[in-house]
Amino acid sequence: MPVTIQDVAREAGVSVSTVSRAFTVPEMVRDETRHHVLATAERLGYRPNRAARGLITGKTGNLGVIVPDLSNPFFPNVLKGVQARAREADYAVFLADCDENATEEIALVQAMAKQVDGVILCSSRMSEAQLERVVGTTSLVLINRQVRNQPAVLMDTAGGMRQAAEHLAALGHRRVAYLSGPRASWSNRERRRGLRRAARQDIEVVELGPFAPRFEGGSHAADLALAEGVTAIIAYNDLMALGVMSRLADRGVSVPREMSVVGFDDIPMAGMATPPLTTVSMQNERAGRAAVDLLVSLLNVTGAEAGDLRRGLECQLIVRASTAVPHDPTGR
Amino acid sequence: MPVTIQDVAREAGVSVSTVSRAFTVPEMVRDETRHHVLATAERLGYRPNRAARGLITGKTGNLGVIVPDLSNPFFPNVLKGVQARAREADYAVFLADCDENATEEIALVQAMAKQVDGVILCSSRMSEAQLERVVGTTSLVLINRQVRNQPAVLMDTAGGMRQAAEHLAALGHRRVAYLSGPRASWSNRERRRGLRRAARQDIEVVELGPFAPRFEGGSHAADLALAEGVTAIIAYNDLMALGVMSRLADRGVSVPREMSVVGFDDIPMAGMATPPLTTVSMQNERAGRAAVDLLVSLLNVTGAEAGDLRRGLECQLIVRASTAVPHDPTGR
DNA sequence: GTGAAAGCGCTAACAA
């Protein structure tokens, strides 16, 4: 039923090799022939079978992405970036959700390995040891996770936290809470560390938690934060920030006037005029695009070079974060 | 470099067909042999190459999903469901984002066609004519879109709207705004229609819009809604609902006390204790799972039967919506 | 510049 290269060859009165060449090495076939072949193919609605091609070339033209949880608003934007860039580079993308489970994540990498040229691991839940073990299964690029000598795209957490701290300080806040996410989370450690470094003389940071990185975690945390007498809260992620907002509203604390809440990008509220919530953009989409670029460039160099490249720190891209439009919670 | 079936055969001292059978029709091979083969395969780390298998069986073991915009919080949950169910059924999934563009969507279906056994189209942006044209390219299942005789999974919009209306009425609201999304949107039409039908004698619905289905659209709409003197607002989607909330807070309207806002599921805030925002769950994840089930069952019947099945209305699943935990905005 | 033939990794007749 589907149109094969044979059909095109027969119809165009040439051999299959000519048709193949017309698609893959057009300069090797005479203009006239090529036009004729391409026209015939077009007319018949022929599309090369990438699986068959991959069987012989060893390249599938696909790449994989694994995320820990699609319903975490952090990832869709990353995916969006991956998607867009992959399509520009003529790659199709396999998606998998490992459900926050490292074992599953490994299984998925292995299952994908044969069908893709490389895999992008978002916020991998694997331990360093596990990660080292899957390296070699296929080409890997990490997003939002750093391990020795592994190509990665990182968010500029330190910069983002610095901006958040400066922003809050400028608004007159002096005592700020940080609501921790899961203890084992690499991102959480980075964010905490970034904030601690960014804390200035005029700002005191109270670390609370860990809390569940969800809406409920945030609402629970809000009470503890209020009890600590802070005037601003930086949440581990947007879901928690939303939970905080909700709880504050319930308690009658007027957020936009007296309290500032900072979350991280995830949920796309960039355009908000006077936000109840200051959002630090982690530029997830840009990170996704960068990861594809990195992976593709890795795939387009020869084996030996790739090894060098992979080992080099030049593979560690840092996507700069930027703070969203300023928001003045004190009403000044 | 990768381990092939040949390697396993040689190592195990059997023919390739035996290895193949051990994997695909285990009951056809003697227990002892099978164990030996499987053990050898395991030891060598062999994984069958699905592309090669697909070349001969005609089945790829993959399925595709196309969404209009990953950054729209409606879709990740659908994807999550698709993912989970697909994996259970041993399918891998191709993901693509058509960027709200029907032409692109068509191109994606065609590009995917050869590599997948079927495609799930979420909230397709195609016109009916375009849709009819791609039918036949590959097996299709629609989510959140209905066209003649096409297998689809729909949200129970009418039921959801009825519940929302009842909920608001019970809370004492008498004048409610509906904030329209894009005019061309099938979902928007369905939601408007559902609400209009659900409107009871005691509730008056003011339709406003269309607005951009984003945060900004919501904040803009909030002002118009207030000017209309409503006490409750039903937004086209969660992003808009969030925008409304933000704007109301800015204007000093205390939402949890006097105003009720209803959104649709999308952003996972299910656990909220006393929400500022009542969420009607559209059960996106369940819809995703259902779509996979539908597609797989379509693929597992013979050609003629599939035709019948496809033509039958039994292919139209409706995933029931349910209202989130009640929330009393009047403070009673 | 083009064609014939071999073969990628695998499954499905057909034999044995």
Next chain:
DNA sequence: TTGTTAGCGCTTTCAC
């Protein structure tokens, strides 16, 4: 129950 053979749709030597 197992092995042998052909061939899926394609690319790539190697001749011409």
